[in-house]
Amino acid sequence: MSLPSQISLREVGPRDGLQNERPVPLAAKLELLEALVAAGLRRIEATAFVSPRAVPAMADAAEVAAELHRWPDVRWSALVASRNGARRALAAGVTELEYVVSAADGHSWANVRRDTATALGDVAPIAATVHAAGGFCEVIVATAWDCPFDGPTSADRVVRVVSEAIGMGADAVCLADTIGTATPARVVSLLEQVRDRHPDVPLGLHMHNTRGMGIAGVLAALQFGVVDIDASIGGLGGCPFAPGASGNVATEETAYLCHDSGIETGTDLGGLIEAARLAQRLVGRPLDSGVLRAGDRPRGPSNSGPGVTKVGRP
Amino acid sequence: MSLPSQISLREVGPRDGLQNERPVPLAAKLELLEALVAAGLRRIEATAFVSPRAVPAMADAAEVAAELHRWPDVRWSALVASRNGARRALAAGVTELEYVVSAADGHSWANVRRDTATALGDVAPIAATVHAAGGFCEVIVATAWDCPFDGPTSADRVVRVVSEAIGMGADAVCLADTIGTATPARVVSLLEQVRDRHPDVPLGLHMHNTRGMGIAGVLAALQFGVVDIDASIGGLGGCPFAPGASGNVATEETAYLCHDSGIETGTDLGGLIEAARLAQRLVGRPLDSGVLRAGDRPRGPSNSGPGVTKVGRP
Numbered sequence: 001m002s003l004p005s006q007i008s009l010r011e012v013g014p015r016d017g018l019q020n021e022r023p024v025p026l027a028a029k030l031e032l033l034e035a036l037v038a039a040g041l042r043r044i045e046a047t048a049f050v051s052p053r054a055v056p057a058m059a060d061a062a063e064v065a066a067e068l069h070r071w072p073d074v075r076w077s078a079l080v081a082s083r084n085g086a087r088r089a090l091a092a093g094v095t096e097l098e099y100v101v102s103a104a105d106g107h108s109w110a111n112v113r114r115d116t117a118t119a120l121g122d123v124a125p126i127a128a129t130v131h132a133a134g135g136f137c138e139v140i141v142a143t144a145w146d147c148p149f150d151g152p153t154s155a156d157r158v159v160r161v162v163s164e165a166i167g168m169g170a171d172a173v174c175l176a177d178t179i180g181t182a183t184p185a186r187v188v189s190l191l192e193q194v195r196d197r198h199p200d201v202p203l204g205l206h207m208h209n210t211r212g213m214g215i216a217g218v219l220a221a222l223q224f225g226v227v228d229i230d231a232s233i234g235g236l237g238g239c240p241f242a243p244g245a246s247g248n249v250a251t252e253e254t255a256y257l258c259h260d261s262g263i264e265t266g267t268d269l270g271g272l273i274e275a276a277r278l279a280q281r282l283v284g285r286p287l288d289s290g291v292l293r294a295g296d297r298p299r300g301p302s303n304s305g306p307g308v309t310k311v312g313r314p
Numbered sequence: 315m316s317l318p319s320q321i322s323l324r325e326v327g328p329r330d331g332l333q334n335e336r337p338v339p340l341a342a343k344l345e346l347l348e349a350l351v352a353a354g355l356r357r358i359e360a361t362a363f364v365s366p367r368a369v370p371a372m373a374d375a376a377e378v379a380a381e382l383h384r385w386p387d388v389r390w391s392a393l394v395a396s397r398n399g400a401r402r403a404l405a406a407g408v409t410e411l412e413y414v415v416s417a418a419d420g421h422s423w424a425n426v427r428r429d430t431a432t433a434l435g436d437v438a439p440i441a442a443t444v445h446a447a448g449g450f451c452e453v454i455v456a457t458a459w460d461c462p463f464d465g466p467t468s469a470d471r472v473v474r475v476v477s478e479a480i481g482m483g484a485d486a487v488c489l490a491d492t493i494g495t496a497t498p499a500r501v502v503s504l505l506e507q508v509r510d511r512h513p514d515v516p517l518g519l520h521m522h523n524t525r526g527m528g529i530a531g532v533l534a535a536l537q538f539g540v541v542d543i544d545a546s547i548g549g550l551g552g553c554p555f556a557p558g559a560s561g562n563v564a565t566e567e568t569a570y571l572c573h574d575s576g577i578e579t580g581t582d583l584g585g586l587i588e589a590a591r592l593a594q595r596l597v598g599r600p601l602d603s604g605v606l607r608a609g610d611r612p613r614g615p616s617n618s619g620p621g622v623t624k625v626g627r628p
Contacts, residue, residue, distance in 0.1 A: 001498065001499050001502050001534065001537075003499065146611050146612050147612070148612065150612075151612040151613065151614040151615070151616070152611075152612060152613070152614065152615070152616045153616065154616035155616075157616075179611075180604070180608070181611035181612070183570070183571050183574035183575055184315065184533055184571070184575065185315050185317065185574065185575040185576070186574060186575075188315050209526075209604065210604055210607075210608045211567065211570055211604040211605045211608055211611070212523075212528075212529055212564065212567040212570075212603065212604035212605060213529060213567070213570070213571060213604075214526075215526055215527060215529070215530045216529045216530040216532075216533045216571065218530075219498055219530045219533070219534070220315065220533070223315075246604060246607075246608070250526065253525065253526040253527070256497070256525060256526075256527070257497050257498075257527060257530065260497035260499065260500060261497055261498065261499040261500075262499065289526065290494070290523065290524055290525040290526035290527075290560060291525045291526060293524075293560075294494070294524045294525055294560070297460050297466075297493075297495035297525070298460050298461065298462065298464075298465040298466060298495070299465065299466070300465040300466065301465070301466070302465070302466045302467065302468035302469075302471075
């Protein structure tokens with residue numbers, strides 16, 4: 001099994017996870033950020049500068065941003081969904097932005113009340129503003145595999161969105177399996193088509209675990225050589241009021257996968273499990289993470305015994 | 315991604331799943347078997363001939379076995395844990411048996427009150443009895459990766475158990491990740507060592523999804539070329555009173571993985587989801603299966619649109 005020696009894990013729980021929850025007080029959010037940093041995470045999507053009416057849980061984005069100086073060795077980022085959001089983020093001092101564009105019109109309308117083409121058109125002004133501030137602009141391509149409204153998204157369409165985003169100044173691209181439908185073969189097929197066209201652009205993967213395929217998709221991406229992986233502490237995310245919704249692949253499950261495969265993540269599994277427990281307390285319901293529930297596996301020297309046929313106990 | 319064109323899926327929910335639950339009435343078990351057959355499954359572990367005191371949920375093994383003639387085109391099997399169990403199974407007309415041997419002494423003592431060597435010694439008489447009845451005897455090697463009592467199980471030890479079992483007449487071997495700890499790299503490493511030594515013996519994989527790694531492990535095994543895969547409808551299994559326990563990889567998630575990867579399973583996803591719903595009703599609690607909760611993905615023609623920059627909606 002050919003695997004990379006390390007991955008670059010981006011924690012998205014404070015944004016993609018908490019955005020679907022009842023608003024969590026600022027102090028509790030900061031406690032969670034503290035725990036994530038303590039567990040070794042060094043890339044964290046801290047918040048989203050989006051409509052406070054549409055996403056009340058992210059209404060305190062500027063307040064969160066104002067506290068990030070506490071952890072100077074972390075690469076903090078924020079999600080934005082419009083030019084206005086990008087301006088607000090930069091004003092709040094966050095210069096690494098993820099701008100989301102849905103590859104499918106149906107999801108684009110539901111998410112930002114614009115079609116894909118219109119949303120895509122804003123990459124140019126947003127990237128220009130971010131670059132003028134010395135920042136970094138990633139485009140997250142949502143519904144890159146399937147859209148809950150439009151059905152399967154064609155790979156051609158995704159490749160065109162990626163190409164236009166790069167043409168307009170995106171510094172990196174991340175493919176998002178927004179509704180958690182992609183199986184590993186489809187993950188690799190799309191990554192391959194994007195990578196073929198844009199071999200030098202940083203390419204990331206953002207999987208949801210809605211149908212239990214998240215970790216397998218991450219593994220397939222690692223085998224393919226994509227090492228920029230999003231994950232969410234505790235598998236946080238999904239709407240508790242929408243049956244079947246579910247969060248991202250859990251950070252602690254991703255780390256468990258990696259560590260046992262000889263892949264460095266820079267994180268400490270015990271610390272991640274602690275942070276996941278905290279996240280669970282903050283949202284007040286059991287989170288969907290096997291590693292959180294069951295803990296690490298037994299460690300220690302292998303039980304090789306003195307030879308099977310001679311092993312005995314009275 | 316190199317994958318096989320088909321797998322041989324063995325449904326173990328009626329045994330590995332229901333054994334951990336409060337006993338389900340015979341009629342309900344038969345209803346579940348009916349649903350599993352209707353979904354296309356053609357290898358089903360129907361029950362276990364084990365101590366009714368230790369596993370009350372399997373006390374009706376002979377009654378279940380007496381009804382299997384209803385579905386003559388299914389390869390039915392039963393699990394046994396002793397010579398006596400094998401005799402009872404054969405007397406009840408089940409001739410395909412899985413005899414379980416724990417590779418770790420700790421689990422072996424907890425499970426069958428004997429050490430590994432003693433349990434292993436019974437492969438010879440059990441295989442002989444089964445073969446005399448014209449049957450098929452598989453040895454399931456439990457705790458093949460980790461033991462909850464002894465810690466990690468060394469690969470050498472597992473290979474020795476497998477070699478001795480084959481030497482004593484086992485027709486097939488299945489490696490079981492009993493406590494759901496194995497990551498894909500460890501799965502492949504052990505499969506490789508066993509396959510190297512015994513290239514011609516049928517080799518199967520039995521994963522639990524306790525830490526979210528089950529589907530990724532199955533995928534790794536498929537890439538390696540092992541296609542005899544155990545799964546449990548609804549991810550049934552695990553003890554509801556043991557925090558962190560969890561069932562096998564869910565049959566419907568395994569089928570979802572395979573079908574979207576061009577791998578035939580002989581099953582119908584809709585039928586599997588129906589059977590999983592039934593299993594959920596029988597045990598009276600939500601089962602841990604994303605495909606059960608969220609259903610199939612959107613299907614239909616890809617949304618390629620007339621070109622991204624020209625797509626619009628008023």
